[in-house]
Amino acid sequence: MNWEQLLSLRRQGDTSKRLRKEQNETRLGFEVDYDRIIFSSAFRSLQDKTQVFPMPISVGSQKNFVHTRLTHSLEVSVVGRSLGRSAGQQIIAKYPFLSEVHGYHFNDFGAIVAAAALAHDIGNPPFGHSGEKAIGNYFKQGSGFKYKEQLTAEEFQDLIDFEGNANGFKLLTESRAGVPGGLRLSYATLGAFMKYPKGSLPKKPSKNIADKKFGFFQSEKEFFLEVANEIGLLPNPSHPKTGFLRHPLTYLVEAADDICYTIIDFEDGINLGLIPEEYALEYLINLVKENINTKKYNAMTNSSDRLSYLRALAISTLIKDAVEVFVKNEEKIMNGTFDAALLDKGKYQAQVEDIIKLSVEKIYQSQDVVDKELAGYRIISDLLDMFTSSLVNAKNGNDTNYDRLLIKSLPENYRNFDTSVYQILLDTSCFVASLSDSAAVHIHDKLTGRMI
Numbered sequence: 001m002n003w004e005q006l007l008s009l010r011r012q013g014d015t016s017k018r019l020r021k022e023q024n025e026t027r028l029g030f031e032v033d034y035d036r037i038i039f040s041s042a043f044r045s046l047q048d049k050t051q052v053f054p055m056p057i058s059v060g061s062q063k064n065f066v067h068t069r070l071t072h073s074l075e076v077s078v079v080g081r082s083l084g085r086s087a088g089q090q091i092i093a094k095y096p097f098l099s100e101v102h103g104y105h106f107n108d109f110g111a112i113v114a115a116a117a118l119a120h121d122i123g124n125p126p127f128g129h130s131g132e133k134a135i136g137n138y139f140k141q142g143s144g145f146k147y148k149e150q151l152t153a154e155e156f157q158d159l160i161d162f163e164g165n166a167n168g169f170k171l172l173t174e175s176r177a178g179v180p181g182g183l184r185l186s187y188a189t190l191g192a193f194m195k196y197p198k199g200s201l202p203k204k205p206s207k208n209i210a211d212k213k214f215g216f217f218q219s220e221k222e223f224f225l226e227v228a229n230e231i232g233l234l235p236n237p238s239h240p241k242t243g244f245l246r247h248p249l250t251y252l253v254e255a256a257d258d259i260c261y262t263i264i265d266f267e268d269g270i271n272l273g274l275i276p277e278e279y280a281l282e283y284l285i286n287l288v289k290e291n292i293n294t295k296k297y298n299a300m301t302n303s304s305d306r307l308s309y310l311r312a313l314a315i316s317t318l319i320k321d322a323v324e325v326f327v328k329n330e331e332k333i334m335n336g337t338f339d340a341a342l343l344d345k346g347k348y349q350a351q352v353e354d355i356i357k358l359s360v361e362k363i364y365q366s367q368d369v370v371d372k373e374l375a376g377y378r379i380i381s382d383l384l385d386m387f388t389s390s391l392v393n394a395k396n397g398n399d400t401n402y403d404r405l406l407i408k409s410l411p412e413n414y415r416n417f418d419t420s421v422y423q424i425l426l427d428t429s430c431f432v433a434s435l436s437d438s439a440a441v442h443i444h445d446k447l448t449g450r451m452i
Contacts, residue, residue: 144159
């Protein structure tokens with residue numbers, strides 16, 4: 001892989017090259033990507049999608065506001081920008097022709113990573129981490145299994161392993177009537193966004209982190225291949241026809257996400273009283289003990305100030321560590337022989353693992369989180385069953401009046417039944433995934449007669 005190709009400013013539908021040295025510095029193409037994402041309706045819906053905890057929880061007269069998918073994505077983007085700029089400075093110094101010949105600046109790396117990080121959760125369903133599993137379970141073990149014989153192996157795998165990353169790629173790139181190419185992001189940003197640049201099959205063909213999940217549905221395969229080939233991603237030896245190795249900046253997007261959910265989910269758990277404060281502060285101190293200003297820390301009498309200080313210091317510490325790992329392994333990353341997450345190779349791996357282990361025990365398995373996920377399973381399954389049944393009935397010409405009424409309740413761009421069964425099932429799954437938590441509850445209550 002080479003950086004000048006990886007940093008492509010091309011957008012879907014372009015008929016001529018976009019050169020970095022000809023860009024308007026006040027409206028740089030990579031920054032346009034960020035703007036298009038943040039103003040999109042799909043991004044706005046994240047404000048009412050669960051990150052981990054279902055809602056603000058009242059404690060006495062106060063409310064402890066926790067992170068939604070929206071606030072999480074904004075914070076990941078900020079961390080991603082710092083990672084990209086820091087790495088970009090060293091990449092430009094190592095390859096001066098990128099600046100001298102092509103006109104790239106270190107801020108370009110930050111802008112690409114920030115935009116891709118901003119969009120990293122844009123395809124995730126409602127109800128937290130179990131949303132994807134709920135959709136997949138409907139087709140794997142629920143009523144949706146009956147469609148298996150009408151699908152190819154790859155199409156069925158898309159559904160039973162429904163993946164937010166693949167749905168995100170679909171949302172960002174899908175053409176609609178009058179909107180060719182979706183958001184029309186630069187190929188560099190799309191490349192950095194693709195954490196798992198492969199299809200749903202073969203499943204986990206190697207231990208490379210790029211094979212952990214998948215990054216596109218069969219419906220987007222053609223354009224995915226166009227992007228991968230345009231930016232020069234290397235074929236994945238485990239499945240060279242439709243799988244690729246990661247865009248190098250994807251490692252920084254992933255690190256930004258890993259840093260934020262490790263530290264900030266942990267902070268939410270502390271604020272909600274799920275983790276004893278003194279116990280939790282000790283975990284954070286273990287992470288930042290090489291960088292902590294003991295005098296400054298001890299001068300803080302307010303526990304929330306201490307927590308905020310340790311959180312900021314922990315994020316800063318992990319950013320610096322991730323950039324060091326990235327730069328040290330840049331050549332391996334560029335030739336496709338680096339196969340792990342940056343934090344997994346950092347010097348704070350043990351401390352991060354300790355925090356994650358405690359979070360799993362005290363936060364992700366807490367009763368509030370479990371209750372939300374249980375409700376989500378039922379709501380998602382019911383919505384999928386109602387809508388897919390009506391659309392498939394209409395496709396087969398045996399729809400009832402109820403089916404026709406139900407189809408009319410869908411947004412217009414999801415009412416199409418004059419297409420393949422796969423496309424009906426996928427589009428309906430993507431519609432359900434697009435719903436915010438409260439919208440899913442509202443529609444479910446309305447269609448099951450609980451609200452008239």
